[in-house]
Amino acid sequence: MNSLVSRLLKNWEMLLLPILAVLAFQVMTNVFASDGSESAGHSDAATTFLWLAIVLIAAKLSSFVEKFGQPAVLGELVIGVILGNLVLLGLNFFEPIKTNPHIIFLSELGVVILLFQIGLESQIDEMKKVGMRALLVAIIGVVAPFVSGTYLIGPWLFPGLETTTYIFIGATLAATSVGITARVFRDFKKLQTKEARIVLGAAVIDDVLGLIILAVVSAMATAGSVELGEIGIIVIKAFAFLAGAILLGQLLAARLGKLFAKVNAGVGMKFTLVICFGLLLAYFAQQIELAPIVGAFAAGLMLDSVHFRYFKDPKIVAELREHMKGYEQTEANQHLLKKIEKHGRRHIEDLIEPIGHFLVPIFFVATGMSVNLESLFDVKIVLLALGITAVAIIGKMVSGLAAGKGVNRMIVGIGMVPRGEVGLIFISIGRGLGVISEELFSALVVVIILTTLITPPVLAVLLRRQK
C-alpha cells in the first residue's frame, strides 16, 4: 500500500493527463458541436480517422495502469467504460463511436489479430513439454468453474433464464487469459519458474478448450437447444478443424511459402502471406460454423518461421549479418551473430505486432464502451457480480491443487484467475447472439474486470513471499 502511495506521489504529473484529456474533450465538444453534426455525412472516412485516433490514444494513455502493476488490457477496458459512459454526465461527443460501422469492423478484425498473435506465440512443442500437470490444471480449471457457473451459481443467482444463458456464464468463468497471466509472470521476471510454466501451459490448453466450448455454446444459442450427439459432432468438428489446419499447415505452408517466395521473396510478401493465412482461416472457421477467432488461433498455431525460410531476412538482419562477415570468428562474435539470426526468425511476430498495436486496443476500448454503467446503479446486480466473482476465483483456485508436489499451488491457482480478453470475447459473442442480456453483460464485465484486477497484486505478494 505504501509503495502504491509513493509511486502515485512520484508520478503526480500523470494525474494531470486525465484532467487535460477531459479539458481537451470539453473544448472539442464545444468547437465541433455545431460543425460535427453538419459534416457528419460529408466525409465518413475522415470522421472515422478522428474516432480511430481518439480510441488509440485513449487506449495507450490508459496504459499508465502498468506503472501500478496492472495489465494494460485493464486500462483499455476502463478507459472504454469511461468514454462510453460520459454521456451519463451529458457529454455525448463520443457516442457516434459506438455505432460507427468501420470502428465495429476494425474491432472485430482486432480480436481476430489478437487470437492469431496468441496462436503464433503458443508453440505446439512447448505445450507438450509442460505435460500432464498443465493438462490436469487446465481441465480442472475449465470443469470446476464451468460446472459451478452453469449448474450452481447461474440458476441460483439468476433463476428462470434459459439453459444456454447459464452455459454462457459457465463458459465465461471457464476462460483463462494467456496474455494477462504471461504478462504478470514476465513483469516479475518469473517466466522460468515451474509455476509459471504450468500456468502458461494450462492457459494455452484452456484457450483451446474454451474455444471448443465457445463453438458448442454458439451453436446451441443459434440452433436453440442441442442434443448430446450434436455437441459431440461440434466437438469433433472443432478438433478436426484445429488438427486438420495444423496438419495441412505443416504439409502445405512450406511448399506455398516456397512458391510465393519465387514471385517475391521480400518482407512485404512474407507479411501478406502470414496475415492472409490468419484472415482465410478465420473466414473458413466461420464457414463451418466455428467462431472466426478459432480459425485465427489455429492459423497462428500452424505457422512457424521454418515455413518462411525462403524469404529474405529483414533489412537490419541482412545488413548486420553482411557486416559481421568481416569479423574474426571469436566466441563473442558468434554469440552476437546468433542474436541477430534469432531476430530474423522471430520476425513473423514482429511483423504482426504493429497491426496488433493498431487493431487490438480498438476491440478492448470498444468493448469497454459498450458497458452500460447505468445498469450497475442497481445494487442487486453489483451484489450478483460480486457473487459470481467469488465463484470465479474459487473455481480456478481449485485447479491449482492439481499442480502436484514441489510447486506453490496458490501461485498456480491465482495465475489461472484472470479472464481477460477471452472472457470478454465470450460475453461479446453471447450478447451478439441475444443470449446474454444488457444487465448480465454488465455484471459479467465487472466479474472480468475484478478477476483481471485482483490477480496482479495478489500474485505479486505471493511471488515476493516465495522468495
Add this chain to the structure above:
Amino acid sequence: MNSLVSRLLKNWEMLLLPILAVLAFQVMTNVFASDGSESAGHSDAATTFLWLAIVLIAAKLSSFVEKFGQPAVLGELVIGVILGNLVLLGLNFFEPIKTNPHIIFLSELGVVILLFQIGLESQIDEMKKVGMRALLVAIIGVVAPFVSGTYLIGPWLFPGLETTTYIFIGATLAATSVGITARVFRDFKKLQTKEARIVLGAAVIDDVLGLIILAVVSAMATAGSVELGEIGIIVIKAFAFLAGAILLGQLLAARLGKLFAKVNAGVGMKFTLVICFGLLLAYFAQQIELAPIVGAFAAGLMLDSVHFRYFKDPKIVAELREHMKGYEQTEANQHLLKKIEKHGRRHIEDLIEPIGHFLVPIFFVATGMSVNLESLFDVKIVLLALGITAVAIIGKMVSGLAAGKGVNRMIVGIGMVPRGEVGLIFISIGRGLGVISEELFSALVVVIILTTLITPPVLAVLLRRQK
C-alpha cells in the same frame, strides 16, 4: 527485348500462377455460389476477411512484374483491373468487393497511410539541399503539363465539357509519383547520382504543388466556379496549413513525445503516437476543406525520429547494444554499433511499414477494380488516351531542360514522367466529386498506366547508356 524473353523463359513457372489462381477462383465460385449468397448477411466481418485476403494476395502475386523491371504498383493496378472486369467473362464472384463498405474505408485509410509514409520519407532538409534546380524542374514539370492539359489537349480532345473537368485533366497530368521514381532509381542503384537527386527533390516539391492544386480544384468542383481571390485564399490556406503543421509539429512533437513517454515509453506508445498524428492531421485537413491526404503528408513531413528520443529502442536494438557493451572499442565494432543505432532511429518508418503493406495495396487494387474496361472497347477513347499520354510525356520531358548543365536532361525528364498513385488519387477524387466521367476516368487510368509503364524500361536504357 531479348533479356525480357530470356527472363520470361527462366521464370516460366510464374506463368502457372495466374492459371492456378483462376482455377482456384473458379472452384471457389462453384463451391460458395450457393453458400455465399445465403450467409451474406450472416457475418459481414468474416466475409470481409475473405475479400481482404483475396485483395492482399492478388496484390502481392502481381508483384511478379518487378522481375520484369516494372514497379509493384503497376502490378497491383493491373490485377485490380483484371479482378474488376472478370464479370465481363461471366465471373461475378469478386463483384461484392467493389461495394463492400469496409474495403472502401480501408482503401481510403490506405491512401492516407501511403501519403503519410511518403511524408515520413521526405526530409525537409533534403528538399533544401537539392535547391534551385529541383525547384525549377518541379515548377516547369507542373506548369507545362497543367497548362497544356487544361487549355490545349483537354478542350481540343474533349470539347464542350466544364472548365473544372479540364482543370482536373491538367492537374492529373501535373502529378509526379515520388514512389515510382525513387523506386526505379533505387532498383538501378543510382539513388546517389545528381539526376536522381534532382528528380527526387522535384518530385517531392511536385507532391506539395500537386496537393495544393488538388485543394484548389476540389474546392472549385464543390463550389461550382471559384474566383481568383478565392483560389488565392485556398493556396494561402494550404500553405498556412502545411507551414503551421510543420512549425507546430517542430515545437510540440518533442514535448508531447516526452509527456506521453512518461506514461509509457514502449514501442506500442511510439507507434500509436505516430499513427495518430497522421490520422488527426488527415481529419483536420478535411475540417478546413483540404484533402485528408494533404494532412497525412504534412504529418509525415513534420515528424522526425528526434521527437521520439524519449521512447525505448526496439527490442533488437536494445539487446544488441547491451551485448556490444562487453566488446573492445575497435573501429569495426564502433561501425557495427552505429549501424545498430541507425536501425533504432529508422524505426518510425519500420513501424508504419507493416500497416502500409496491409492497407496501401487495398487502395491500388480497389482503384484498379473500379476501372471499367467496357468503356475502353470504344476505339475513340483509346485514341484519346494515347493523345493525352503523348502530351503527358512531352510536358514532363520539357521540365528536364531546366535541370541545368552537367546533367543528363533526358534522364531527369523521363524520371518525372510516371504519374502513379498521385495521379490516381486525383482522378479518384475527381470522379468522387462527379467532375470526371466514367469514360474520362478510364482514359486517364490508361494514361497513368502507360506513363508508369513506359518509365522503367526507358530509364533503364538511358541509365545503362550513361554508364
